[in-house]
Amino acid sequence: MAYCTYTCKEYPGMEMCPGRFEAETEEELWKHIELHASVAHKEDPALWSSEDRAQVEALIRRHA
Template identity: 45%
Template sequence: MKDAFSYSCRDCEGMEACPASVVAKTKSEVWKLMELHAQVAHNENPTDWDDGTREYLGTLIKSVSV
């Protein structure tokens, strides 16, 4: 098994109805996919996320084995 990282949008407060999730080899890749998802699905601009938001979102990235 290889280690990877995952993020599920539904784990984010206020996004419980969103079915999107990503799994990638690195946290950096997960962040890029999270940002793209936020833009496309939620019309958010990730450059507007403050440090507190980024810190919170970072806690939602989980280590997984694939």
């Protein structure tokens, strides 16, 4: 079964964050990433620039 993962510490400036998420779809994974950013990092994902989103997207791993 295919799935996607994201590891927060791979994002520049977040090297100390232990957050790692796995989901069956990218849509579900984005929900986890955005919730984590809101709760753990006090960020508002609605304010992320397109460059920020592209950087997160580049760190999403797709597994077959």
